Amino acid sequence: MSIQNQQTKLNIGLFGFGVVGEGLYKVLAHTPTLNAQIRKVCIKHADKKRNAPATLFTTDANELLSDESINVIIELIDDADAAYRIVTAALAGKKAVVSANKKLIANHIEELIALQQLHDVPFLYEAACCASIPVIRNLEEYYDNDLLQSISGIVNGSTNYILTKVFEEQKTFDQALLQAQQEGFAESDPSLDVNGIDAVNKLGILLTHAYGIIANPSEIVHTGIQNLHADDASFAKEKGYEIKLVAQAHKLQDGKVAAFVLPQFVKNSQLCTVKNEYNGVVIESSLADKQFFYGKGAGGYPTASAVLSDLSALRYNYRYEYKKLLYQTPSELSNDFYLKVTISFKGLFHVQHERFDKIYEWSSNENRCHITGVLHFSELLNDDWWKQHGVSIILSPEGIIDGYVPEKVSEEVEFVEAVA
Amino acid sequence: MSIQNQQTKLNIGLFGFGVVGEGLYKVLAHTPTLNAQIRKVCIKHADKKRNAPATLFTTDANELLSDESINVIIELIDDADAAYRIVTAALAGKKAVVSANKKLIANHIEELIALQQLHDVPFLYEAACCASIPVIRNLEEYYDNDLLQSISGIVNGSTNYILTKVFEEQKTFDQALLQAQQEGFAESDPSLDVNGIDAVNKLGILLTHAYGIIANPSEIVHTGIQNLHADDASFAKEKGYEIKLVAQAHKLQDGKVAAFVLPQFVKNSQLCTVKNEYNGVVIESSLADKQFFYGKGAGGYPTASAVLSDLSALRYNYRYEYKKLLYQTPSELSNDFYLKVTISFKGLFHVQHERFDKIYEWSSNENRCHITGVLHFSELLNDDWWKQHGVSIILSPEGIIDGYVPEKVSEEVEFVEAVA
Numbered sequence: 001m002s003i004q005n006q007q008t009k010l011n012i013g014l015f016g017f018g019v020v021g022e023g024l025y026k027v028l029a030h031t032p033t034l035n036a037q038i039r040k041v042c043i044k045h046a047d048k049k050r051n052a053p054a055t056l057f058t059t060d061a062n063e064l065l066s067d068e069s070i071n072v073i074i075e076l077i078d079d080a081d082a083a084y085r086i087v088t089a090a091l092a093g094k095k096a097v098v099s100a101n102k103k104l105i106a107n108h109i110e111e112l113i114a115l116q117q118l119h120d121v122p123f124l125y126e127a128a129c130c131a132s133i134p135v136i137r138n139l140e141e142y143y144d145n146d147l148l149q150s151i152s153g154i155v156n157g158s159t160n161y162i163l164t165k166v167f168e169e170q171k172t173f174d175q176a177l178l179q180a181q182q183e184g185f186a187e188s189d190p191s192l193d194v195n196g197i198d199a200v201n202k203l204g205i206l207l208t209h210a211y212g213i214i215a216n217p218s219e220i221v222h223t224g225i226q227n228l229h230a231d232d233a234s235f236a237k238e239k240g241y242e243i244k245l246v247a248q249a250h251k252l253q254d255g256k257v258a259a260f261v262l263p264q265f266v267k268n269s270q271l272c273t274v275k276n277e278y279n280g281v282v283i284e285s286s287l288a289d290k291q292f293f294y295g296k297g298a299g300g301y302p303t304a305s306a307v308l309s310d311l312s313a314l315r316y317n318y319r320y321e322y323k324k325l326l327y328q329t330p331s332e333l334s335n336d337f338y339l340k341v342t343i344s345f346k347g348l349f350h351v352q353h354e355r356f357d358k359i360y361e362w363s364s365n366e367n368r369c370h371i372t373g374v375l376h377f378s379e380l381l382n383d384d385w386w387k388q389h390g391v392s393i394i395l396s397p398e399g400i401i402d403g404y405v406p407e408k409v410s411e412e413v414e415f416v417e418a419v420a
Numbered sequence: 421m422s423i424q425n426q427q428t429k430l431n432i433g434l435f436g437f438g439v440v441g442e443g444l445y446k447v448l449a450h451t452p453t454l455n456a457q458i459r460k461v462c463i464k465h466a467d468k469k470r471n472a473p474a475t476l477f478t479t480d481a482n483e484l485l486s487d488e489s490i491n492v493i494i495e496l497i498d499d500a501d502a503a504y505r506i507v508t509a510a511l512a513g514k515k516a517v518v519s520a521n522k523k524l525i526a527n528h529i530e531e532l533i534a535l536q537q538l539h540d541v542p543f544l545y546e547a548a549c550c551a552s553i554p555v556i557r558n559l560e561e562y563y564d565n566d567l568l569q570s571i572s573g574i575v576n577g578s579t580n581y582i583l584t585k586v587f588e589e590q591k592t593f594d595q596a597l598l599q600a601q602q603e604g605f606a607e608s609d610p611s612l613d614v615n616g617i618d619a620v621n622k623l624g625i626l627l628t629h630a631y632g633i634i635a636n637p638s639e640i641v642h643t644g645i646q647n648l649h650a651d652d653a654s655f656a657k658e659k660g661y662e663i664k665l666v667a668q669a670h671k672l673q674d675g676k677v678a679a680f681v682l683p684q685f686v687k688n689s690q691l692c693t694v695k696n697e698y699n700g701v702v703i704e705s706s707l708a709d710k711q712f713f714y715g716k717g718a719g720g721y722p723t724a725s726a727v728l729s730d731l732s733a734l735r736y737n738y739r740y741e742y743k744k745l746l747y748q749t750p751s752e753l754s755n756d757f758y759l760k761v762t763i764s765f766k767g768l769f770h771v772q773h774e775r776f777d778k779i780y781e782w783s784s785n786e787n788r789c790h791i792t793g794v795l796h797f798s799e800l801l802n803d804d805w806w807k808q809h810g811v812s813i814i815l816s817p818e819g820i821i822d823g824y825v826p827e828k829v830s831e832e833v834e835f836v837e838a839v840a
Binding site for chain 2: 007023027031033034131132133134137138141142143144145146147270273285286287288289290291292293294295296301302304305306308309312313316318321323327328329
């Protein structure tokens with residue numbers, strides 16, 4: 001065994017000293033065996049009171065980036081543009097980098113991989129997906145592309161918190177969002193969470209480590225819970241379903257991958273056990289059936305925990321190898337498959353029933369119409385009728401119908417329009 | 421990035437062609453991208469009909485072990501002694517080895533680590549713990565010793581199947597065991613499962629990868645569900661508990677580790693969601709709170725899936741580094757802590773109440789007496805009164821009471837003896 005009894009000693013330059021940064025500082029200070037020390041912290045506001053010696057802080061990024069004794073940069077700031085400049089400069093300076101910034105990573109993953117290769121340094125970001133759940137590492141190391149059937153995850157804590165309050169405590173969506181903000185589970189501008197942007201950023205990262213797919217999040221079909229209506233919740237409850245916002249990727253029979261973020265009715269799934277701000281990911285692989293990873297997906301401490309695990313990995317010279325992308329034949333995204341969905345809309349707005357290949361069921365009341373049927377995925381790609389004008393879409397529990405043989409919607413289907 | 425675009429091509433010698441072996445053979449034959457080929461299979465019974473070309477088979481172990489073209493040995497046989505000879509010979513011959521044999525590994529882990537070091541070859545055995553759940557790999561790679569608070573797992577599918585049938589379908593323990601055997605979830609001699617031997621073997625392996633502890637399973641306090649009584653199930657149900665057989669290890673305040681396999685009352689725990697033959701492991705780490713890993717823990721396919729993941733890891737030259745043992749200061753097992761337990765026994769047998777440091781509650785009926793109280797762990801170490809004569813022990817949901825300040829059991833406690 002080629003034993004490297006010398007662990008790499010980590011001398012850290014830290015950007016950001018919020019809950020995560022301060023938590024990290026404390027743990028590292030109290031756990032000398034981790035062999036990692038924060039040398040300098042770059043902050044934005046010099047005059048804020050901090051629970052650490054003043055000499056530790058600077059407002060000059062270059063003090064960290066040009067310090068030769070610092071071999072690891074941890075980037076924990078909000079601003080994705082500033083984070084981009086810090087991370088790329090650090091990699092170019094041959095420093096290892098740890099980040100939790102999913103927006104930055106999802107939007108620049110191709111360039112960030114190239115920089116790692118060019119400068120021969122690691123860039124780890126387990127905290128960017130499901131915080132404390134080691135999902136990136138497991139996809140990268142444990143699940144072969146060829147054997148990985150699917151990933152389905154609740155990857156955004158805020159929306160899951162809201163959905164839990166709506167389903168378990170009969171709150172309205174608005175009340176639940178307010179409560180999420182009060183408890184610190186949603187941003188003051190919660191639209192990134194609520195509209196599914198945060199979830200699709202994470203899905204983008206997962207696609208790279210699961211299937212070697214590089215996809216810009218804006219090109220992945222996604223929506224959030226912004227258009228879900230009280231009547232959608234009632235509709236779900238009547239059928240014994242809950243609604244979860246699920247980021248998912250499935251390998252199709254043709255070897256391509258279907259991927260999207262959509263609300264979904266769930267029942268008898270491990271995802272039903274994921275409540276409040278928790279995250280959970282179901283991974284399905286050949287032979288192994290389903291595996292479920294569950295843990296806190298948001299918040300300062302779980303994020304700090306993932307950053308710590310990345311630091312630990314750096315001590316042993318771990319790096320992502322992007323195996324599915326660089327060593328294997330990467331998969332491609334597919335646009336050619338069918339989904340079973342329920343479309344919910346207010347009576348006055350017309351959803352063209354011709355979009356459906358098959359309609360199983362429709363219903364309407366004074367508030368909402370619900371149509372459940374089969375749509376070709378391209379119906380969601382080509383325009384966004386399905387998230388305009390308060391239309392909501394909820395995937396059926398079956399989700400993708402792989403190998404579906406199209407039927408034409410019978411002209412005789414009596415289609416109920418506006419009732420309002 | 422130091423890219424090894426060349427994956428190691430795996431030429432496999434396979435021992436055993438049962439469900440797992442045959443499953444593996446099929447998957448590898450149909451998935452050439454895995455870059456792994458079974459060259460020869462050593463079987464015990466030459467005349468059995470096999471779904472593979474006859475030229476693939478031999479009954480001579482040396483044909484595999486001395487074949488220079490074979491660089492990986494997969495050992496999937498029942499007999500732990502024969503497995504020991506195969507695995508040690510293969511490692512000595514500088515072949516990488518994959519095994520699912522928890523008994524072999526748990527009982528010889530120190531020697532098997534030394535052989536890996538001496539001959540500079542990897543030995544992987546993810547399938548030996550919780551089959552398809554990548555718990556060994558995550559403990560080894562993701563959770564620092566210093567930050568790992570605890571592991572609690574349902575690691576034996578057969579006993580969990582039995583407990584599920586008792587609690588959900590009101591079966592008796594005997595009926596449930598019979599059903600487990602009929603459905604193939606228990607061995608024809610189920611005592612290894614039922615008595616907790618299988619679970620403690622797995623706990624031994626987990627202790628090495630979690631905390632760097634080498635412990636012979638026979639020295640770890642353990643029991644199974646063999647003495648659980650219908651009245652214990654009723655007792656649990658009255659309190660809203662289920663009973664699970666839990667293998668667990670907890671870091672104590674003094675830095676040592678408490679470890680044991682005991683039945684436990686559970687409520688409001690992720691472990692409650694683990695039903696039938698499934699396994700689940702809760703890992704608690706500083707900052708990250710609890711994480712939960714869940715999947716099929718037994719059966720041919722989940723085992724084959726874990727073996728496949730090990731093969732995939734070998735292609736990229738992965739090996740366990742035994743970081744907690746070799747690079748860090750390993751933890752030690754503790755015998756100095758208190759447990760809150762319920763002891764259940766038949767009236768005629770006397771359980772000495774002096775063993776308890778504190779008694780919270782006792783009850784008795786014509787079948788069973790139940791005492792709930794606090795025991796020092798040494799009471800379970802020094803003799804096995806707690807599993808003799810039909811006595812059963814069930815850990816309370818709190819389990820370990822770390823930092824418990826002993827009281828003497830008041831002499832005035834009125835102790836109810838035999839009621840029978």
